[in-house]
Amino acid sequence: MQRLSGLDASFLYIETPSNHMHVGMLWVLKRPPAGDTPYFDRVRKLVEGRLHLSKTYRRRLLPVPFDIDHPLWLEDPDFDLDFHLRHIAVPPPGDAPKLLELVARLHSRALDRSRPLWEMYVIEGLEDGQVAVYIKIHHCCIDGMAGTELMVSLLDFSAEPREVPPPDKPWTPERAPTDVEVLLRASVNGVVQPMRMLRRLPKVIGAGIAFGRRALARSEPMPTAPFQAPKTPFNRALTPHRRYAVGAVPLDRIKAVKNALGATVNDIILGMCAGALRRYLELHNELPDKPLLAVCPVSVRKEDDKSGANNAVSAMFVSLATDIADPLARVTAIQASTGQAKEAHKALPATNLQDWSVFAAPLVAAQAARLYSRYKVADLHRPPYNVIISNVPGPPFALYLAGAELLHSYPISLPIEGIGLNITIMSYRDEVAIGLTADREAVPDIDLLMSLMPQALDEIEAALKKKAA
Template identity: 80%
Template sequence: MERMKGIDASFLYLETPSNHMHVGMLWILKRPAGDAAGGYFAAVRRLLESRLHLSKTYRRRLVPVPFDIDHPLWIEDPDFDLDFHLRHIAVPPPGDRAKLLEQVARLHSRALDRSRPLWEMYVIEGLADDQVAVYIKIHHCCIDGMAGTELMVSLLDFAPEPREVPPPDKPWVPERAPTDLEILVRASVHSVASPLRSLRRLPKVIGAGVALGRRALGRTEPMPAAPFQAPKTPFNRALTPHRRYAVGEVSLDRVKAVKNAVGATVNDVVLAICAGALRRYLDAHGELPAESLLAVCPVSVRQENTKAVANNAVSAMFVSLATDIAEPLARLAAIRAATVHAKEALKAIPAHALQDWSAFAAPLVAAQAARLYSRYKVADLHRPPYNVIISNVPGPPFALYLAGAELVHSYPISLPIEGIGLNITIMSYRNDVAIGLTADREAVPDIERLMAEMPAALAELEAALAGPKKKKSA
């Protein structure tokens, strides 16, 4: 039995009937040669069953504390049932990409069952071109982007033949679910010790904030972007429970070529592609604000020795997307400067202090506030804290396999939140930059059009780079 950490629990408290807090992946694989129609699902099941011990996420479930007086507990699920979590479905003919994404969007619109371990995995048959898909969703209270990558790689192999995975050092032992009285006694003991720990952390947290304020007062360059400076857009609204999902990719080599030409980072160019696509999309709809859009970018603060730990170690930086600048290279330069300032602000606060804020979370208050905010659609009544969530997670540059099937495409799928109806998550795989757009169904009704603007925005940057060279040679 283990008490959930505050930052992990915060993703539970933010969840409402319309604001689901799970993330996921969509893998598109080439079916192994000679595989029978139903044989691949059985192969995936055997592989998953043999690797359950590689992550605690698979077999532990939540135990809430009565009256929400403390963070929930994790226990090894005494009723664990693999067949509840691993499911076999198909898309209708003709089994094209559009039908697959529509099915995944529906699955992603359903909340996870909190009485079970917080994950589901679907093997999806019926695709054209001898392909099969796997969609996985996991609650964000279990995992962040970096830990998620480690968890996914635990299922994947470097060759068609699955590797031999050593059995666990100790056999898995389910735990008896504690009674409410036992939980309350444990919570009471913790409630005595917790204020003392919180008070010890408070000077560090306040000190970090004071240091950041002094740096701000002493600087001459512009301040980094901050929340609630964002203009209103069509996708800044209260959420419905329903989602849309679109995927695409651009060449990693092309992204790196732009990066090298201007002396930026890959992340800067990725943000510039997103900014260009959003500008083009909003302009086409007559909705482009005069002010720049503001993005929040999750940033891992995970230490090297905790990479394999399945929990959250994440903070965030706010970055202006410079969508008020028409010229693509000038926009990229502004984004590059904005990320530098944002990183400086993030470094001013120690990683442990960022995590310590969660020690002051009040479970009952936080959960009730989230439900009221959602129920009364408060996000429609005020200026958004930011416009869009953009995550960029590095992935493997080499081919991977699942139960003998080659992984052709690996697309992330994430979560919008109240007031922020669009999430852009990017993950590299082999020589592609894979893009997943997850949006509220009403906020971005033509999500495929927004996805089409992503490669167009990269081409716009490349054309701007080529322009001066042509003039010079003339």
């Protein structure tokens, strides 16, 4: 058994009936040639043969009685693949809107905590000879980078699935301990944990003091900080229901703009998102005078870290400069903001978020989250930031699942209380895939927002051409 880290467990504590904490992927595949074995059966055989590649597949949560300590991971003695791998179909006519509506509904359902925290749906009935796969996994298991590695473990470089050697030892489930045994383990940790907290406290306080001194000594503007964000229609308390939209832009266009402006790919992606959000709010007569503020998750996983299934993330706060009308000036302002955020990030330890999470009290954190959600407190105060924007690099080459070519790989993420919109970007092959995940009431016309994303890139390119003329 393994105890969850404070950061991993925090994704459990803030989960409520309306604030689901799972992430996922939507794969659109070209159906392989018909054979003797139906496609779903091929997928099932492949998944079954690769369960040993990640602990995530067969371990479930074991809560500590009275929530006096973080939960434990237990190799599930009742593991049943049929519960996690489902076979469904899109309603006629099987077009993209029907598929996205189905995925949004599936994503609106919380995962069953009594079982391993993942589900996979093979979706038939699509037009143009395609098939889709939707996967969701709880955020307490993985972050963006770990999720990418986990999902790629199912994929192959060719239509012929690779041979995966069986595990060195046959998998055997763990014996579920009694409540008394779990409490005894928690009591030992109750002695060790305060000592661990005391050891980390000087590090956390020292990092804060050092950052403050460095900030006071800086002559340039301070980096963007939370709770400076204006109120927008998508900053509100959540409902349990989600909307989902996808799109894509060519990767070479992003790179061309990046090279022309001397920026990074991430800067251009943020500029595209900023332009779309600005136009969306203008169309609703809701554009605030102050710039929108984005939080951008940042991986702090070391290159040699092979632990895989856990969270190793921090965050940067970036101004989207939506108060600036000119697209190029907006991107320049975003560049400056990301530069300041990176400097601030360097000034703090990479593990700062993990260090703070050590102080999370399970019972108090979970109770506070439920009260915050139940009484819709997010509607009563200024948001800490306006939108979550993640940019996860993906493979530049073609991949296959059980003989089917992966045509598109779209991320699907999570809004949180007070932040009803999440924009997740992931590159695959020669395209940058965009996934918009939103609260159903916060962004009722999510397709409009998605249509504005490529238009925002068009505006940046047009401004570049005009400048060069």
